[in-house]
Amino acid sequence: MKRTALSLLALSLIAAGAQAQTTIKINGYAGQDPAIVGDLINRFVKPQLAKDNISVVYEPLQGDYNQSLTTLLAAGNAGDVFYLPAETLDTYVATNKIQPLNGLVSTTPFLKSLNTTFTRNGKVYAIAKDFNTLTLVYNKDLFDEAKVAYPNNNDTWTSLQTKLTNLKKALGNDYYGICLAPDFARMGQFAFANGWNQFDSKGKTNLQDPAFVAAFNYFTGLAKNKVGVQPSELSQDWSGGCLATGKVGVAIEGNWIVGFLKDNAPNLKYGTALIPKADKTGKRGNFLYTVGWAINSDSKNKAAAAKVLNILTSAPVQQYVLEQGLAIPSRTALQSNAYFKKTDPGAQNSLAVFQGASDGTVKGYTFGPQGPDWIKPINTALAAVLSGQKSAADALKQAQSDMNTLQKR
Numbered sequence: 001m002k003r004t005a006l007s008l009l010a011l012s013l014i015a016a017g018a019q020a021q022t023t024i025k026i027n028g029y030a031g032q033d034p035a036i037v038g039d040l041i042n043r044f045v046k047p048q049l050a051k052d053n054i055s056v057v058y059e060p061l062q063g064d065y066n067q068s069l070t071t072l073l074a075a076g077n078a079g080d081v082f083y084l085p086a087e088t089l090d091t092y093v094a095t096n097k098i099q100p101l102n103g104l105v106s107t108t109p110f111l112k113s114l115n116t117t118f119t120r121n122g123k124v125y126a127i128a129k130d131f132n133t134l135t136l137v138y139n140k141d142l143f144d145e146a147k148v149a150y151p152n153n154n155d156t157w158t159s160l161q162t163k164l165t166n167l168k169k170a171l172g173n174d175y176y177g178i179c180l181a182p183d184f185a186r187m188g189q190f191a192f193a194n195g196w197n198q199f200d201s202k203g204k205t206n207l208q209d210p211a212f213v214a215a216f217n218y219f220t221g222l223a224k225n226k227v228g229v230q231p232s233e234l235s236q237d238w239s240g241g242c243l244a245t246g247k248v249g250v251a252i253e254g255n256w257i258v259g260f261l262k263d264n265a266p267n268l269k270y271g272t273a274l275i276p277k278a279d280k281t282g283k284r285g286n287f288l289y290t291v292g293w294a295i296n297s298d299s300k301n302k303a304a305a306a307k308v309l310n311i312l313t314s315a316p317v318q319q320y321v322l323e324q325g326l327a328i329p330s331r332t333a334l335q336s337n338a339y340f341k342k343t344d345p346g347a348q349n350s351l352a353v354f355q356g357a358s359d360g361t362v363k364g365y366t367f368g369p370q371g372p373d374w375i376k377p378i379n380t381a382l383a384a385v386l387s388g389q390k391s392a393a394d395a396l397k398q399a400q401s402d403m404n405t406l407q408k409r
Contacts, residue, residue, distance in 0.1 A: 021053045022304045027069060027079035030060040036326060043320070045311050054304045066091075073097045076298060080305040081312075084126040084294035086117050086364045091371050092294075098125045099295040104306045109315075110330045111357050117364030118292050126292025127313045130327030132254035133286045133356030134189055135349060136160075136276070137240075140269040142249045146170035151250060151273040157190070157218055160276040161227075167249045168227045176229040178222055178250040179242030182382035184375050185287065185365060186239070186252050190215035192285030192361040193278035199368055204407055207378065207400045214280070217392050220385040230386055244268065254289060255328055255353045258346040272349040274356060284360035290330070328353050370406055377402035 028037055037058050045056050059079060061068035066088050072078035073095060084092060092098050100123040101107075107115045107124055114128040136151045143150050146167040151160060164177025180186070188198075196211035206212070222228035229248065236242050239251035244265040251257065252275070261268055275284045293312055295305045311317065318329035322339050328350055334340075340351040356362070367374040380402070381395035390398075 021055060022301050023055045023057060024081060024301060024304050024308045025079040026056060026058045026308070027061055027072070027082035028058065029065055029083060030062050034058055034060045040312065040317055040320070044314070044317050045308060048311055049304075049307060052304070052307070054307065056308055070095075073296070073298075078296050078298075080296050080299040080301055081308050082294055082296065083129075084118070084292045086126075086128075086288065086290045086292065087366050088371060089118060089125060089364075089366060090120070090369045093120050093125055094369060097297050099297040099299070099302060100125060101127065101295065101306075101309075104295070104302075105310060105313075109332060110313075111332050113288055113357050113362045113364075114290055114330050117288050117290060117366070126294040127309065128288075128290045128292045128330040129313060130318075130321065130329055131288050131290035131357060132256065132328060133288060133353050133362070134186070134252050134254055134275055135352040135356060136250050136273040137243060137253055137257055137349065138250045138271055138273065139243060139246065139248065140271055142171065142175065142246075143167060146249075150271055151276070153274045155273065155276040156279050157276050158279050161218075161222065164222065164227050164249060165225070168225065173226070174247060176242075176248045177227040178229075178252075179231055179234075179236075179239035179248045180219065180223055180228040180386055181231055181239050181252075182379060182386050184378040184382070185289075187216065187219040187382060188378075189275060189285035189287050190219055190278070192287075192363055193275070193281060193283050194285070195278075195281055195361075198363065198366075203368065205368075205374070205403050207381075207396050207403060213392075213396060215278075216381070216385075216396060220382065220392055223386050228386075243270070255350055258349050262346070270345050272345065272352045274352055274359060277360070284356075286356045286360060286362045287365040288357060288362060289365045322350075370409070373406055374403075377406070 041056050069078060069082060102124055105127055110128060114131055118124055118126040138151050148163050148167045151163060168177045191212045194211040194215045196209050199205060231238055231242050234242050234245055240253050240257045240260050242248040243251040244261060275286055277284045293309045295302060295309060299305050315331060318331050318334060321327050322329050322334060322337060335354060339347060377399040381399040384390040384395045385392050
């Protein structure tokens, strides 16, 4: 009889333990991320949460991530924790489905510019898990052959243009100074450097602002005399592909180019410099391409979700990510990390990307409440001018008209 009572008690305790188990679901990208995040969960999250009876599962969203996440949030089926891309932050904030993290997570250890990227009206909606900025990645052999000095961190718009022009003159028609992707994601940082604001106090965009016009003219002007070339002209679809052909001196890209060059142009000798400074302001501009960890405001387990988020952005996790060469972590303290002192071109590119987050006018790559449609008028104008179909003045006039229509919706 006594044995039966003890057995029932044991079963009761087991049942109670099972009931106390909390499962935190994480949504993120598909592709390589399930393996990466799964590894982080096994190495760091599970061991720390075992005593709290918290388990974690990663459920990647296939296809269009933003569309899938929007659908899941509306249906009440999204994860407790999920990736929040900076470029679509405003559209998600408007749904009230993103939990403000003020009081739940300390932002102090993270780069200020990244915190700002995920802040709206004083509320922090995500913690950057990693990031990228833009740098100048250059082909050393081409500059050596042309007897032109490499791009460097002291270059201005004018001095860089002079180097690119001289390289083109020395090497001839089969070579180009720089690859110019017709994309705000590559041109916009010049406008930031020149003092342009993406949105005014009323949320409107002014593409006729002299600061934007000057940057637009500089970027598209690099195509003069074929010093600059579009990726499509070399049968490529991005400027990293241009650089890999060995026919282009410079590409404007982020740290993602390192792995690409390693696989596709292993013999290319390359270096990295920071984005050049605007002659007018003496500052450089840059984008922060980043994805944050956010919490679902409808989550029934916000406290447990916050624990998971804190571990995923912890110092040990970010150290591991950096050492694996997976991404540039978001913690300020990592600027003195030994990895950044390595002399190989990949590590040097990583260092420049890290420095780019805190140098000059740096802003998140974001589209505002209109979402991805916001970028279309600018990209259309860039393509029209770079291909010689329109003058810069006409293209920008049309772009402003299209932008006005978009922002009246």
